[in-house]
Amino acid sequence: MRTPFFALCATAVALALYLLFRFYGNDYLFFAGYTVLQYIVLASAWNILGGYCGYVNFGSAGFFAIGAYTGVFLYTVNQSIDDLFSEPVAAVMHVIFPLPLPVIILIGGIMAGLVGLGTGYLTLRLRGVFFAIATLALAVVLQTLIVNWSFVGGSRGAYVIPPNTVPIFGPYIQYLFCLMLALVVIALTLARLIERSRLGFGFATIRDDELAAEAAGVPTLRLKLIATTLSGALMGMAGVPFAYYIGYTEPGSVFDLSYAVNSIAMPMIGGTTSWLGPLIGAILLGTLQQVATVTISSVANLLIVGLLLIGFVIVAPNGIVGLVQNWLRMRIKS
């Protein structure tokens, strides 16, 4: 299937899903669905670096938070234009602001991508494990910065009050839901495109044997930096609407470890070698968590995710996709 055709199909599925929710669902479905969609983007983003290149990023929460706090920052700037700028500048700013949400999402993506590039540049030249450790610490440091930065609310948190309704889309949550759907389509198309391009083959050589790839002339550092930047940017983009979704953003909820765990667990459980794996993993785990949060408790569902992650990496290293592939192969043989 060609990429444009795939993108068209994905858009059609997304549109069908939206219409289904719109006419047969309720607002709760949109709220719950939004979370699952957000996880699809995070999982796909993580998989570009983790699944294709074999480099583990533990800092998903950090990249996600960069996006969310870009949203908070630009919202707060808009709120206080007259206090921040002198009159002529403020007049210009009033023309630019308030920025439409898709633009803010783009800015958030660029910010997170740059942080990914910087971290990658400092650590990826060394052994891969240093990158993993650095991302682990990155989230802690970003949280420290945010806690000490009173403009975006510091440790108290900040309110972002979205309008109640948006033209065409109706309730604001439906607008957010559609934006997230668009991000899902972008993320999946991008992941699939990478997988089948020269870039993806380059990534695969890094994953399988970096030394051999380097010796064969693959520009490994450049490829790794591309993967880190893309992956970080997508995570940041997934984070921007969160500030508008939750309404009240505070460091504890944005830097929650569950983002890091989920964005690792979902591709691992789904299968890391194709774009389908993160999608399956995110839909399964995301839905499971929504159900478990309502029926059991939010702590228990994190336990389930952690145990599933450990179980899958030990027993089924190639995830659900790998299990299905094995099963198909067995059937063909017999």
Place this chain on the structure above:
Amino acid sequence: MEFSVDLVVNAVIAGLLLGGFYAAVTAGISISFGMLDIVNIAHPAFIIVGSYIAYIASASLGIDPIIVSILMLPFFYALGALIYQIYYISFEKRGQESLRGLAFFFGLLFVTEVILILVFGVDYRSVDAIYIGPSLRLGPVEFPLRLLVPCAVALAMFAGLQLFLGRSFIGRAVMAVSQDPLALRLMAVDPTRIKRIAFGISIATASMAGAFLIVIQPVIPSVGRDYIGRIFAICVLGGLGSLPGTLIAAFLLGVIESLTSTLYGPSWAPAVSFGILLLTLAVRPSGLLGR
């Protein structure tokens, strides 16, 4: 703000005492990550488990937390050996330690934290001991006993480890396995067995580090996360696999952190370790005393 010599001297002393404790916290990682090449990011979780065991024993039986931790050493050793066995069979043997092995330890870290939350809740827990509270005074300089005692025991533990690794047969085999497992195999020593022993010892240090931690500060399940950046920063700064380097780096980080929180406020302290980690990786990746 008021800048006085007393303040700085006290901050440096507190930092040095804290550094001794950091050395104990990092010793396990120095062995597992530095020598065995096992990136055990779940190490802080085991430290917190050690803290909670010390808490239970001290609250219900009234035993001194540090003595409890010494009594628990065999248990932690066995736990470590078990985890290594799982890790070896599932990942190292298949050559998948880089991606899935890391994810495994991350899952372990997370699951341990969630279980602790489910059992103990998110309240701060602390212990009682005679050395918590009073402090030794030498002129204007103050030595809080709750820092001094863990520091002293930690240094003793550290010296013991160094002696063991440098002098005993198994210790030397551990050093050897970090350099050339094949050569070790040719000398008729099973590298897997040596690694299992070494990993067991590395987890055993978590028992004592956990007790020190709960003596120094009240503990909640998520506090372990703050130590991930710290212990890896110390381990990398010290030079992978070098215990003396780890000790120097631990003191250095302790002092810098203590000065930062005295001069700029405690909320900035967590950023220090990450800054040091990045700086080390950028300037001298082999660390202070790296080989």
